[in-house]
Amino acid sequence: MTSRSVFKLKVLHHKDDESCSFLLLWDGGKKDIYISLKYPKELQLRYQRWQQRYCKYYQFPLPQPAQKTRSIALSSGDLAHDLREAEEELLTAFQRWLAEGEAHKIRDQIRDELTLAQTASARKQKFHRQHHLDIFLSCSSELARLPWEAWQLAPNGIPPGTVRIVRTTMEEQQGSIHTPLRRGKTRILAILADDPKLPLTEDWKILRSLRSIADIQRVTWEPDENPVGIKNKIAEAIASKPGWDVLFFAGHSNETTATGGQVAIAPDIFLSINQLEEQLTQARANGLQLAIFNSCNGLSIANSLTQLGLQVVVMREPIHNDVAVSFLKRFCQHLAKREDVLDSLLGACNYLQSEQKFVHPSAYLIPSFFSPPGASPWQPKSDGKGAIEPWLPTWREAIALSATLMVSLMVPVQDLLLDFRTFAQAVYRNTTGQFPPDRQPPVLLIALDQESINRAMVDIKGFEIKPMDREYLAKLVTRLANLNFRSIGIDYLLDTEEPKQDKLANSIKAAVSQQKIWFVFGIDEQSQLKVFPKIASSNWSLQGDITHSDAWDIELPKDATCTQSCPFAYILALSHILNQENAPADLPQPHLQNPTDFGLKISNYLKHENNQNQALAALKQQVHSPFGLRSIIDFSIPPDQAYKWMPALVFLKRNFPTSELQQGLKRQTVIIASGGYTDAEDNFSVPIAVSYWCHWQNWQERRKKDCPEVFTGGEAHAYRVHHLLGQHQLVLLPDILMIGLAAILGKWTTLILLKQKRQHEQKWVLVLMGTTVAYGIVGLQVYVSASVCLPWFLPSVMFWILVLQSQGRVLT
Template sequence: MNWLVVLRLGKGSWQQGFPDVTVQIGEDSNPRLQLTASLPPAPDLPRLYRNWQLFYAALYERLGWRLRITFYENEATVTNISEAEFHNICQQLKTSFNTWLRSEEFHPISKKLWQELAKKDQEIRLLIETDDVQVRQFPWHLWDLFKDYPKAEIALSISNYELVPYPAQKTPGKVRILSIFGNSQGIDLDRDRTELEKLPGAEIKFPTERSRRTISDELYRRSWDIFFFAGHSSTQIEQGRMELDDTQSLTIDDLHNALSHAIAQGLQLAIFNSCDGLGLANQLAALHLPQSIVMREPIPDRVAGAFLTYFLEAFARGKSFYLAVREARERLQALEDEFPCASWLPVICQNPAAVPPTWQSLRRIERHRLRVALWASVAGAALIVGLRSLSLLQGLELKAFDGLMRLRPAEQPDPRLLVVGATEEDLNQYGFPLPDSILARAIAKLEPHQPRIIGLDIHRPQVKDRNLIVQMRQNRRLIAVCKVSEGDDLGIPALAGIPDQRLGFSDIVYDFDGITRRHLLSLTPTPDSACSTQFSFSLRLALQYLAAEGIEPPSEAVLQLKNIVFRKLPPTTGGYAKLDARGYQILLNYRFPNVSQQVSLTQILSGHFEPNWVKNRIVLIGVTAPSAKDLFFTPYSESAESYQQMSGVIVHAQMTSQILSAVLDRRPILWVWSPIIEMLWIGIWSLVGGLLCWRCSPILFLVAGGTAIIALFGICFVFLLLGGWIPLIPAALALIATRGILAAYNTYQNRQQ
């Protein structure tokens, strides 16, 4: 955000003072503050300045400088000036000027300016609006205000101005410069030409014939961005004059129609790298030229060349117009040992209604680059969304999901569950499959301690032990398992005689890479399936536990427990492009590292456990020994090693805990955005990539793009902590793809050129 300060002096003069001074402070074209005050008469200032001019001109002649001015008779009447005398009058002028600006009458404005500008770290443009010729010629940059604000620069404007509309240029190109080299007697204009020719992205016209007709024809022939003049010039009776050669000279009035046409066609800037150009600038301001740079006094040839070099270097490398002028003006100070007051000479004349140009805007590159960046963003987003719809990103997305899951902080075990696992030692002692009598003894050991539910995650389609048969058929606390049919496999039935409300299928779904990320809650078995129950083992356990709490689902169409809705996954879910969504599935939100307290089968049979580990809990009995091969990969399985797999009974415990924790603890269920919102999200990050390409150099893009991807990762991780799985890989790829598309486009454009 740039700031604009307009200081309107109003009617008045050095002799009468300025009774109605107004200042406006605000953003460009949006003033936020206005104050009025006055400035007292200062009749000594014009006298001091005139003396300074005479001393300055006399110093020219004594030191033998080559000037870009032709002096007329009786203009310089002071001779034999020493540099010490000249320095003394410079100090007098500066001191008197700042004393005037510190006057009591002006204090409300000066105080407010210091207060307001002290808060700003952006560019500040200060426009002095006055029609008084003497006041406009004064070196306003001597104001002490500018010492404290290195990003501030001054410009002159007139009170009557207008913005001349011009046709917008839609295609990018080069900065078009009409360069007129006038009378070069006694000065070297080759340096100016060399500096102009070095400009990147510039198309410069150097007319070989220097005449009024030639210049007028060129101004009409095409639209120009910059009008440049170098050579001898002067101002007489408020009228500027450019010398074309020893016999020809031109005024702005001589080119009035041609310049008006050029301004209407988009002429933005006039640079007069010649002497005493304020008369030229004033006449161009009357034509509503957006801005010009002139020299307020006669200028030594070397100073003029140095200023042009410094300004063009700064402006072409991306500095704003005002800061480029300030940098060039301040760099002239290094020449002041040889050329005193060199930094006093350049001045901007600004049309307040116009926005100062940048080098890129003159090339129309900024707008074009932005358009290209936006189209590349659309193309990048469309490319990634298309790849995603074809399942080409599914593997990467699921791996990223697993990685984010593993980064989550550890959780406490669920206090409502106990897992009784048959370990390798248990199988070595009791055999595998576990004998019916061992299972009956384990259940009998648990019963006196009043578990709320016992879940037996061991298939027993046939039972020979009478005690186990009685337990399985008559124990209302016991939930048994069966396996539904799949293809030619008809499944595994449960023991006959167990009612359906105490049965749950043990089927666990996994993805193409073998990892279990989903939780199958219910399904509709086929008529020939050996397992006819519709509810999963985990859902049966959870529903029976919650029923004791007075919580039951109101309907079977949508699973809702209390105010928690378990929404069925559609075929397009998060990173899944074509999900087998049969049955009622949700995402599985693992509790890690331990879902619950766990004991071995031997501990239960030997009574080596605390009764409160069992009381009022869901107790799951299953086999945890790896040799049983009832193992599943999870997002926490970093490799294919068996010890990193999770036994089936633990997976069922995870699923049961997920339901209970969501309903009773409000632990988040994993959710995803709708496909439309996900596409918008991908589009946003593609746009981020486009905007970074628009604003950053290739090297800076690496830093900014890397920072953006780190931020994206952080956002996705925070969302996952809240239960949301949002696109990480597609968003990052969209940002990168946009950069790639723009790089390819730029390469193509460069080859075309």
């Protein structure tokens, strides 16, 4: 909120001795200062010279006084330069006059009041964020055209707009200055004149920008209307109920001596203020408080309406249409932020002075605000929505938010952004050296790559690729059993009866009966594609679903004990934890003679297990993803830390030293899977992060190893098993959630920026850019430290769209 001090200043011009008397009143008229200054003839000449050059630049007819003093207005040929020179001379003469003699007493009193107000604000900072010192100025008609708003009364360091000049009439208003307040949303009546030489469509468009805070209606002349009809229509509209808060006029207007000013409402059709006095009085009784005349020569209009108890915004001189549009646009922008009318006017004038000075020189000196003495400047009301309304999105913001949300729901966009995010995360992890403590891969991936397939076609008679040759799989199983691996997962659907399947079945049965190896077979739960019974029985093997809703998701079971079904990677991780050399005596083991489902036995065991096995307890706990968020594969971890990739051809021929087996190879869980051969059905595009790790290792080891062109489903399963065993559960916050939060933060930021001075805009942009970068860095670290992936790109886009829209840089 703001605090306010009120002064009254009366300035009279005495023609007999060409002097001016100043009477400053404050404290309810109990205190005053009276001074007298000589009125310099030079000031009048400087004003006439400025007025002449102003009219010449904006191509208005030269005023009569200027025509009489044309000899003082020699032109350089650059009309804009001549106008700025005349303006500077006028303001210099004006400020010099107001600094003469005892005029300092007025300035000193104003500054003393400001000092007191600052002290009070410091004590009550939480209540008073800004102080206004309003000087209600009334002066003789000869002095009314001077730029009193430019009087430099505030000392350096005081924020602009602290000391405000409010013009009023010399005559004391009869009755109360308080206008009855209307209830409900602000209502604006716009009267738009009809003139082919004065297009007002832009005025109406700008005025409609206030429709979020006001109901706006307009009255215009129709070509078939006669003069009496249009006058009656305007008069009736002004006085109509439920009344108006603001009356707006755009068109031609002029000063008149006897009729209080006049406006042109249509070609050759005029209305005077005196003709509308009855309707305006009724409108004030209905709640009318403010009249805005975005038209020429409004001094007499302002005096007449102020006498009726209204606040008025007028132009004291002729105003070019382009200037009127620029002023109105910025003026309405300030009103839309619910600033009071005087602050809005000053904000628009500052804009004309600072950013339009080369296009519209001297235009900032023209607008003035009139008010009955002591009245607070009108301010748009909240219409009951209170603090919520500023947070409501504009239609452009709503479109931007909807478009961003729609883009975020597109699966290809999601995949692309996640791909780039994990790549950035890989670079960050590599740069900072933040890797998981245990770098020994828990998975041995036996990959049937193209080279292995080519060799198998030579070695095995009648070799089949689709479905994968059963004899070749049997060789791999036998080799693994001979090396005494504990858990083996086969990432192939073995759901059909095929030639040579007996060899595979015999190899599996031998491994189970002789080495007590746990087998996990891949199945398609949705399509009910399970292991062919003659290959393996569910009474002594486990089965896991190899399908996924998303290629890089880590599917988790609904039940940690796998009562019904479980994903392939989860069952494999469970097997790895349970089937150790020091396994409990009561742990069920696979036997070819088991009469019941082995999976159900394991499920019952898990239900009664008392969490003595910490690794098992940690695995079961991961089933409950925080808030049901997606768990995804973390490709920022190098593949060689997640799994050991070995071609099937190499595995079958290699002699493993006993030391290597004892040091960890046997403790790994094995996955037999596709290695990216041409006809494989689970070949995917290589994640950028995986490609990065390959190129990084090539560079680090100074080698020229070809990086893979595909990423297989088996590698994805290996990553999943690694994450489950290492308790590395990476969750992805939804883009929708973060975009929504970014929209709220962006809106909050725009509300703050709208209150800042324009000259600080570059500073704020740099701060916000730094904040965006900082959010990205924090997101990278949160990913590593808390295993939470915070979306960055689309939320940042949403945030900056809102910020840039508020600055008028985009979508305008």
